């Protein structure tokens with residue numbers, strides 16, 4: 001344990017700790033008044049730590065002073081000149097950024113392996129995406145990110161584009177050559193927005209990739225609740241406003257922000273920033289050592305297993321804290337592995353037929369990682385099957401034919417038809433295997449036989465199909 005408490009470096013955490021147990025006689029929301037225990041012990045444990053922003057971390061008159069102070073410390077940390085904390089997840093911050101761009105009907109150049117939240121941001125803002133394909137690594141079947149050549153072609157073909165929107169890192173920790181892409185894109189005067197939901201720890205240690213702004217991006221969002229220590233739904237958006245309009249950023253943020261932010265969530269983003277600033281290098285030294293030793297053990301004890309690392313993707317192109325286990329060369333079914341681990345009380349962030357991805361974070365220890373490997377390795381040794389090819393996850397393979405803009409299709413009259421009858425029609429809905437939450441079908445895109453069959457196969461393999469109106473995929477919603 002660190003001797004200096006984190007609250008010394010995190011104003012919102014400090015206020016939260018003072019306010020949480022302070023006796024009050026308030027007549028404001030939330031209705032539980034942090035006194036749930038008066039009604040029921042379990043209810044008390046659930047709601048008594050719920051300190052709101054207004055009437056909690058801040059006065060009911062909403063001075064915003066403490067929050068602004070915390071956000072400006074984060075802005076300094078990221079070398080940004082605009083920064084906001086959200087209690088609505090990177091879903092909210094992505095949509096806020098989308099609303100800060102251009103005019104309805106404008107073109108954005110975007111990676112097709114973006115998260116559904118940003119695609120729905122395009123619906124809200126009526127932005128028309130020109131999609132960039134995701135490139136797949138032949139050796140390990142994983143997405144490598146966006147190629148600079150594809151960006152160059154799109155910039156030359158769409159001179160009116162109002163932004164380039166990328167997801168960096170992608171869900172499995174791989175990255176594009178972001179610095180070079182930002183330099184190129186800026187030559188066209190176009191801002192670069194990066195969804196860095198999975199990179200909240202970037203920049204906290206010299207061996208980690210730099211965060212998106214340090215690589216030249218104009219704006220980024222990050223989920224502090226993912227790979228740092230934020231409360232669920234904690235997210236931060238940060239920007240440099242040379243190529244973006246500060247007022248539009250604020251307006252986009254406020255338009256989609258709750259009027260009752262949970263102070264607990266906001267304070268956890270402040271605490272996450274303080275933790276990185278004060279102990280990031282030390283904590284990620286340990287995470288990196290844990291992940292490297294787990295990779296070594298897996299390679300030694302399960303010969304033939306593919307465990308990619310920084311060398312697989314190149315320097316700065318992979319988050320070295322990611323432990324990715326590729327089962328294809330041994331013919332093992334990842335869903336069966338997941339089931340076995342789950343029966344033994346272990347959940348993995350991601351498992352599909354070919355890939356396992358346990359997340360190792362700053363709270364893991366040698367014991368926690370060993371106990372995962374002690375369960376995993378014997379099962380892998382027993383479960384070898386027939387060697388097969390990579391069936392690169394459907395989510396990375398989509399190359400859509402767009403018939404309508406996402407917004408036109410979202411609001412169009414629609415009907416529900418048998419999936420086989422939907423082929424050749426225009427999708428009215430968004431369908432995404434989750435995780436990773438990358439839309440395989442998006443509003444406005446033509447439904448193809450390959451996509452329908454691919455989705456059915458993913459569903460049969462045990463992956464959850466999210467957001468479809470009919471999760472069994474017997475029917476699909478198409479534009480009437």
Ligand SMILES: Cc1ncc(COP(=O)(O)O)c(C=O)c1O
Nearest residue numbers: 089090091115117167195197223
């Ligand atoms: C790349 C990406 N962006 C944004 C989000 C949304 O983040 P949140 O869950 O914080 O709303 C996710 C969620 O998984 C994601 O993977």
